[in-house]
Amino acid sequence: MSDLVVKVGGEGGSDSPTTAGEFITSTAIREGNSVFTLRTFPAEIKGGLATYQVRMSDGAVHSQGDGPDVLCCMNQESYDELFRELRPDGGVLVYDRDSVTLDDHLNGCVAYGVPLSSIAADQIKERRTKNMVLLGVVSALFGLPLETLKQCVQDKFGKRNPDAVALNHAAMEAGHAWTQDNVAKRDSFGFTSNPAMATVRRIVVDGSEAVAIGAAAAKLDVYAGYPITPASDIMHWLAQHLPRLGGTMIQTEDEISALGVVLGASFAGAKSMTATSGPGLSLMVEMLGLGVMAELPAVIVDAQRGGPSTGLPTKCENGDLNLAVYGAHGDAPKIVLAPADIHDCLHDTIGAFNLAEKYQTPVIVLTDQSMAMRTQAIERPDLGAVKLVTRKLQKKHDPHYKRYALTADGISPVLLPGSPGGPYYTITGLSHDEEGNPATNDGDLGAAMMDKRGRKIASARFESGWSRLFGPERGQLGVIGWGSLEGALHEAVERLNAAGTAIRALHLRMLSPLPVEEIEAFAASVDKLVVLELNYSGQLQRIIRAEMDLKPGLIRKYDGIPFTPGEIEAALRAEV
Amino acid sequence: MSDLVVKVGGEGGSDSPTTAGEFITSTAIREGNSVFTLRTFPAEIKGGLATYQVRMSDGAVHSQGDGPDVLCCMNQESYDELFRELRPDGGVLVYDRDSVTLDDHLNGCVAYGVPLSSIAADQIKERRTKNMVLLGVVSALFGLPLETLKQCVQDKFGKRNPDAVALNHAAMEAGHAWTQDNVAKRDSFGFTSNPAMATVRRIVVDGSEAVAIGAAAAKLDVYAGYPITPASDIMHWLAQHLPRLGGTMIQTEDEISALGVVLGASFAGAKSMTATSGPGLSLMVEMLGLGVMAELPAVIVDAQRGGPSTGLPTKCENGDLNLAVYGAHGDAPKIVLAPADIHDCLHDTIGAFNLAEKYQTPVIVLTDQSMAMRTQAIERPDLGAVKLVTRKLQKKHDPHYKRYALTADGISPVLLPGSPGGPYYTITGLSHDEEGNPATNDGDLGAAMMDKRGRKIASARFESGWSRLFGPERGQLGVIGWGSLEGALHEAVERLNAAGTAIRALHLRMLSPLPVEEIEAFAASVDKLVVLELNYSGQLQRIIRAEMDLKPGLIRKYDGIPFTPGEIEAALRAEV
Amino acid sequence: MAQTMTAGSEPQVRKAKDYRSDLDPIWCPGCGDFGVLAAVSEVFAEQQVNPDEVVIVSGIGCSSRFPGFLSCYGFHSVHGRALPVATGVALANPKLKVLVVGGDGDGLSIGAGHFPHAARRNVNLTYLLLDNEIYGLTKGQISPTTTDLSLARKALSSPHGTWEQPINPVGLALSYGASYVARAYSAQRKELTSVISRAFRHQGFSFVQVISPCTTFYNSYKTMTPRVRPIEEDHNIHDRNGALMLAYDRKHVWLGEFYRDPDRPTLTDQFEHLKQLAVGGRPATLEAVLDRYS
């Protein structure tokens, strides 16, 4: 099985390393590889260090891998900043010898210097094709099929800009030719196609597109949002496509308004959603409480970034769980989900709409920066097979109808505004009676309504399919994880089990309500329990401790960069 | 020891039961009694049922007591709603026989019907003096000195309105005379003065005034706030008095702006504060995160009411702890305090300013509706003895000064804007370096800064004086409480210990950081542990479980009405 | 207020009182808001509005209790957020007639950031701002429209007076690009009803500032009555700049219709247009979109 991690670094901008990385990714996918990408961005809009890492394998890949096997440095800064990441045992450095001066110590790495800049400037007469020259070099060195690379370029620019295609093709060929003529391969890395896989129906999307597609598949009617990194791309996709699909996307004046529009639309019967990141979620807290109190279905996607406050806007953290679970004054239980990969981003968004409708509640979906900006080939969803849930409706006119009827399961049928003949009702954020009328002097009724909302949400923990298990039936150690680290955790668990340590992992995608029975069963199957998280305080670990008679340990990381499998492996090894 | 609980109910408005309750309260205080009051409000601005309960004793009182000994009903609604609260074993009902029709079943209570309305209308020629007539009746029946009552009226209206004084005096006398002439006392309740206590220097304030006075004593410079029940009275006090004391109070356009002004003022060196209730705290969440990240001292008072959402605006709940502790995306540790009585409202506000300055952090002070609106006589504060803390300042010019120096204790000296010669700096909500410059590409530095803020706040748990212990050295049961229920808890613990059950209680007034060592020591002194809270989910119980190796049980109440000592007594008895 | 109009057996002609719910208003005697409630019921009767299709949205305040007192669908949301919520209702189901009712504090203080945007987007709704120049529900603090200093001094939050310059709601609505702008006075029921009626018929964002005094905390009837004056017949209702000058006139508080632009496309028009445009004849499907990602 081939498994190759390539990282490209250079200045963000027109000859960007990001574009190069994207073409490597799409080529690998067409060649039937699984890929896993990881991008970093500079704070500057233009300029600054941008990187794009792609792991490709003709088998399955779950994570970005450990350090890159191949590092391509397009300028000095990228070499200075990234060289320490290159795997020390024989990693390969490809660099622009026109602009990069190497250190004395290569740590046993193989270095290929290529005059990327001068090939682009002199042969192609267009400096900005430097990244395309690099692609030719990579193709020649590691066997990434040049024709497929060229086809990807053709498909991307072809219609709009045939001149660009010609120029880029020339640059790739020049890079390829120079390498074949001048470089003697001294490393053992290589790319392998997987023709079988190439025929499977897949779509290539990043986490943002996956969420948006999921929402569209769930028949989203109204999207309202305010731009924020790394959530904006969801809005951009919907701006483009939602009208075509019969829905409406509105960019509001702020996040409070966005959730206000969403709740208003939901009241009127629409499936509605907003997406934001931490600062926006903080602003939505009052509206969230209203959604819980008024029992309105709504989906709120939070693409988490580094916090607190403006924090690390282009970095990755899973630190908004507390806010999602506890956000809102008073007790306001709601459903909180966390997709773990790009496939989940699509399907869990559909699931979020279903849960929102079924339980008549705001559902928060926690994704993160790494998923929002990571491209992956996932199985094309079978839209015909998607099951959608609609809120329990009161369809017939019934003079005794009560909007907030105190039912056994806490779910009261909804008579939608517009329904003929009423009984008319007004919903309110005040404590109310079964009809919806303010009942602010009746504490017992207020408590009964609190119980209703509480038991309704609590019962959602028995929904199935919101977790995944890895490893053997029993373990010396059990790891509970959540969020985007699943892939790395999966890989670490496989390695450790392969090395003879029995480790199980339970990866949760529903965090509120907490599936306590499931966690109990898992805990019973292991000797020791630890929670793995990408935040400072161990937010899930604290919630588990708060709700259950368990005292798991904690492994955490909070420097804005996802775990590598190696890091997890080392940390887990230390626990057993 | 006398101990008398009187409750007055009637229509909110000009002949309001509230005014009657207030005069009973001030009279009892002048007569050297301890008092504990409890008020309820209708949702209507005018009209609706208003009640005022006052417990008076020549000894100490800690709570509102159990049901009233004496219930005064000024209209039918008050009788219909409140009669079930009257103590069944010989309680006294005083009612307006002109407007109230009694049920057949008096449950063994003593009932005195008095023509309150006709005395007011016919003898005094002013229907609105009905509440004053009632005061005369109460005075005659239970020995509350008429002269002191009259003096209180004189002191309240005398300067502004001598005619009102005369009218009210006449009404009181008429009620008193009618009772002496027509009623044969058939109950055993009576009021006792305590002349010794009457000479102690006390002030009579409600919780809102106490907070405002505490802030003024802490030398508050800038107050910014937005009206909300039950916090507005803090603003009203400061609007009146703060300018006289050299400070500034501004009513902002919303709560986000209020905390914005507070943080801006703090940056410029001022002691600044805002006060709000749940919905406002929800809106402040993003700003709170900024305060934590930028390390700005600030005091945020949250007078909790019933939630979630608009909830029960005139009722009592201690349900905002989660939001105070976990509010803000990312990990944003801050200090959270909770005064337990009116005395604390004053002194803990001073403490909040001191902690905010010392630890350079937002401090949230959780009071609640019952304290905000409860009048009590407390020891007059010795302003000369108040100790104030100022943030650690960088006073000398030092070219190597760094605003966010990574110190061992996490506290970095502050060079205030306006300081000559700099080094100038810009603070930011972005992850930053020691100088304050954005450092959004350096994850390790971001983590180091997270650690700095974390250890700074964690160390505040060793501050002393933020808890109180009741009961014997060791207990069969240990109760941990927080918030305004302390008095009722104290009383219940005394009763149970008197009855031979060994029960200890630890009442916490600092909830974040959690004083884990202190709780551990307490837990070690009892056989079983339970947390007592005025909210649905047991918010403190969950935090204790999350942070410590303890699994306390939970006793909770969430109908908007504070615990009575009897309720706690019964619940604790069930635990042992 | 679960008042039922038994389906199929509605009265032939609905009277104003048929639009009232069973819930009694919690307002103080004399509160200006009673007049507005009566006017809205009359407008509904006059236009024989179908209550099935009406949604009234409000924030928090005395005036914001409005929806519950009428027999149609309502959403009493949170303080200052009525316009976003109402925008959501309007977008979700363009068949619904959306009425927004709220106070001066609700709309111009905490909600001040939403007003410009709802107006410039021309959301299809009628916004009645019940202006009593005070925060009624929280017991009388000054608001952004408080003008009378002697009244302001009685407010608990401004015992020493205020120097803040009050906001002119009609001026703002015009600056924000509202397509219908009017002012009325709850003490003049006939004119009030007629203005609300026209606002409710307008397609797009119609704004009516209703002077609706708070008899408990800021009783401005006495000082207001001599200041108001009906807009002259010759005022050109399509001239926005002229309307602005009228709004900022210092001598009188003009009542009536300031401005109307019946032709501006509404937000609903825009989104319906987008859907048509995007579909471009052939129905778009998600499958077709997914093809691009394959």
Next chain:
Amino acid sequence: MAQTMTAGSEPQVRKAKDYRSDLDPIWCPGCGDFGVLAAVSEVFAEQQVNPDEVVIVSGIGCSSRFPGFLSCYGFHSVHGRALPVATGVALANPKLKVLVVGGDGDGLSIGAGHFPHAARRNVNLTYLLLDNEIYGLTKGQISPTTTDLSLARKALSSPHGTWEQPINPVGLALSYGASYVARAYSAQRKELTSVISRAFRHQGFSFVQVISPCTTFYNSYKTMTPRVRPIEEDHNIHDRNGALMLAYDRKHVWLGEFYRDPDRPTLTDQFEHLKQLAVGGRPATLEAVLDRYS
């Protein structure tokens, strides 16, 4: 950017570049904000501003990175909240000169609710709204001031165009009662500098809309340059209604000073007055206040 001006050894005369910090702007080449940064440094030099006493407050956006690039005290706060934070600074220490810098999204979208209130309170600060008609930092979505539809169509959030009516920042500032209102263009450095200089000297709330194009996402230099025109000499700067008409003129984008009221008391004046008034000759003490509660 901890740039030090060693105390006691300051240069006799500070040059514009002395006011720049060590931090290099992260802006794209050609970004209009460079011009504003240069103009502000020049104004500081011209007025020989003491950097000890300057606090620059901003929200979030490309333009909001401004404070860090100057050598004085700064607070880069959160998106849309610069005005409240700046109000706090101004109230806490009236000796500080407060400059607020932010974008059109920051100030007119998420921050839209604070602008009216800072203006009508006449907070003592200068507010430079760097208007590029787009959200720069989040990669070019439309903003409340986006006017050019062909440019808007390129924005990621509005590929099919927008029908929303843009906001006129100068018109709003005037409606809100700002006591100084001007407009400038970052491409006209001399005029820009002179306007900022006058705004910075103004006592009270001075507002300058600076047209400052985003070369990356909404390069409006070409379309803007022919539309701008200096305000005529005969414009009466004390006539607010005249200024409004100029603001809403559809033919030209007028540049220069629209309105100035040098006499209106500032928020600081008000609060200093209150303190005096309250003290009334004798110093008030908390003890004396407590006596009332005894």
